[in-house]
Amino acid sequence: MLTSTQAICNDAQQLRLDFLRAKNERQLRNRDAAAAIGVSEGEAIAACVGVEATRLIPNFIELFEQVPQLGPVLALTRNDSAVHEKDGNYQNMSHNGQVGMALGEAIDLRIFYQQWGFACAVIEEISRNAKQVTQKSLQFYDRHGRAVHKVFLREHSNHDAFDSLVFRWRDPDQSPGMTVAALPPAVAEKADAEIDVERFRAAWNGMHDTHQFFGLLRDFGVTRTQGLRLAPVQCARRVGNDAARTLLQQTAAAALPIMVFVGNPGMIQIHSGPVGNIKLMGPWLNVLDPAFNLHLREDLIDSSWAVSKPTSDGVVSSLELFDRDGQTIAMLFGVRKPGQAELPAWREAVMRLPPISSTSSAEKQS
Structure with missing residues (x-):
């Protein structure tokens, strides 16, 4: 008889296979491949922990404030209707309680850490300009499995610093999967x-x-x-x-x-x-x-x-x-x-x- 932990791992492994199949066969981006199999992007990426993804210790403030070590990168923030991408360096990072800022010349962020729920490093093979290349990133999701922010390395980024950061923040728990919270009901508007x-x-x-x-x-x-x-x-x-x-x-x-x-x-x-x-x-x-x-x-x-x-x-x-x-x-x-x-x-x-x-x-x- 399978233990509950084994059952969860087996479910995550199947989810990863379904996710990769949808992504590769239909040439979908991660977010769209996850939606195609009926899960959040965070759940799909968490299912890849131990293979393409490394779970990071969820000490989000200290972890994220080390991102400037990576040098020039791509910062990506999105919602369901818009995607915002900036190339540059993370600079002048600070926080007051659970609210943070990055005030670089290029990358300018207002950060609400209380919403964060899962962090991972992802190394995956992608097609770019008809070539297969290795893409490295840090990815952050909220408790509902929605993407909060992603940091993508460029060729000229500090890849040694990325490797050191992942080694330093690697969570001892590398079991695949994450538990997501249900989205709260919409707030009813007053008359x-x-x-x-x-x-x-x-x-x-x-x-x-x-x-x-x-x-x-x-x-x-x-x-x-x-x-x-x-x-x-x-x-x-x-x-x-x-x-x-x-x-x-x-x-x-x-x-x-x-x-x-x-x-x-x-x-x-x-x-x-x-x-x-x-x-x-x-x-x-x-x-x-x-x-x-x-x-x-x-x-x-x-x-x-x-x-x-x-x-x-x-x-x-x-x-x-x-x-x-x-x-x-x-x-x-x-x-x-x-x-x-x-x-x-x-x-x-x-x-x-x-x-x-x-x-x-x-x-x-x-």
């Missing part, structure tokens, strides 16, 4: 009638820092999209879901530096600078620049908002994109530093975006 809208609008107008917006939503018990609907007049306008394409194309043509935020519950990754090569490929809107790639599923954007928030440095304008569940897909801002006003050209570009009433009737009904 607008239950919210003191006048006080909410007064508090909005009283902000002096964009970071106060999170506290404002929490204090009034409203979701982000509900807060935008209830915003003071002229502070939030619903615009067409082609607005991100319009802004990216316009800022690329003008060489206007922008900030692009993409995140998930465990990580926010930020690009600051110009964008150049904007490409449409099926449902994907892409930025394909040498050190920054953005891949955005336009068909998964449920609503887009042009937003103005007051700060001590003047009004800050943004474009904010949401999926059908009201989750943030991405946010676009103009580049600015604390103490500086935003660029007038950026504000004008956001203000020129046409409201939803002048876009297609199909989008009105979405």
